[in-house]
Amino acid sequence: MNNISELFWQASLQDIKKGFLQQADEFICLICGRSFLDGVIYPSDGQLYEAKKIIHIHVQQEHKSTFHFLLNLDKKLTGLTDHQKTILELFFDGNGDNEVAKAIGSNSTSTIRNHRFSLREKQKQAKIFLAIMELLGERVPKKSSFIEIPRNTKMVDDRFAITEEDSKKILGAYFKQGLHGPLELYPLKEKKRVVILRHLIKSFDVDKTYAEKEVNEILKKYYSDYVLLRRNLIDYGFMERTQDGSLYWVKL
Template sequence: MAQKYRFWDATIEELCKGYVYESSTDDYICLLCNKSFENGVIYPIDNVLYEAKKAIGHHIKEVHGSTFDYLIQMDKKYTGLSEHQKELLQFFKNGVSDKEIATETGGSNSTIRNHRFKFREKEKQAKVFLAIMNLLKKDEDTKDSFIDIHKGAKMVDERYAITTEEKERVLSTYFDKGLDGPLKTFPSKEKRKIIVLQHLLKSFEIKSSYSEMEVNEILKKVYSDFVTIRRYFIEYGFMERSKDGSKYWVKN
């Protein structure tokens, strides 16, 4: 499951590039889709041979357009940006003049300049906030730190305010025969559901797809009501499935 949170653990520089280098596997890995390119391997693309590092750059451009395109299209819960702000940033990225933007959006030159100014101020605030959070992490008790929110979460609210200590306590309660053992019962409280579902998802590989029968067989080993687990995987955004329900995969 480390791949699932690689995106959120990446540095600003890595997010801008769209990939990270994993020294443990000697791979360059796309942060946007987890596709990997092994260092030392030559990749033939469109009749051109690429080293791994150049191949992943080509992959990002061809498959995702650019990291800017990918990031700007992310949900507001991750960017904090309104649709109007996203539209303006896209204009700025494309080098459109303030006068042209004003004409296109029905605003004025001064309004567009004011938006530019506010974005610069927001950038300054973000830098200071990141520095504060980095300093906080150094002194923070790991048991009080919050667990990562899965990228497919459909609505991030207080249900996801789960500390590491709380997660360990809940798992020990519901998996009283050990974390590799069966689930005693499926919790009714939202926070506990998320904790249990996140743990059960570890039984599935991120890059693999599964038939409904395969999903059922994996879940049967830990809980008799596997249909409920399978349904909540979809409902809470841990997994996706094809329109005909024949294929399931971990949402990354």
């Protein structure tokens, strides 16, 4: 299993652990993408729940737990062997060393202690690597192929062809208080994002070069996650910037 949405990779570690995040007035499952609107009451097993509660119930009922979803991702994503996954699941279910040893057919609990040590070392390595990559993302080297981490260049081509009528419908749906903002929700579908980005780029003067802070100030008026908007304007080719990320301008 390795079909993970873009929203998942944008989520914080805490949101990934919960299995969902909140965007504007919507709670979105990071596993399947189902969303629940804040202020709406949802039924479940004869009971009624608010969106913040039903999203927890949804993750448990539909996906067992975030732990099990993550554990069963492809080895390329987890870096775990099938044997390690089995041991982790046994520990998660509350088994002690003796029970785990019996379950995997081992006669010695020392083997399980060795596995514990190996997994703790893996956890330490993961923390250090995460810190390294976050620091790299914060300080973009001038002589490096890294622009931002992660980085996915998109091409706005015929796949995103859309009529003027459809464009107006999309903008009306996501700018409910008017085209000057704020943006109610930043959609997952790329075509809708492109429509929104085409609108946002109109806020920038084609003859001006902007500092990153200036770009942020303009985008803040539209959406709280202005960093995501800024990245997408670059990713989809609406803006360009210097290699060190200090200056931005509209791509003609």
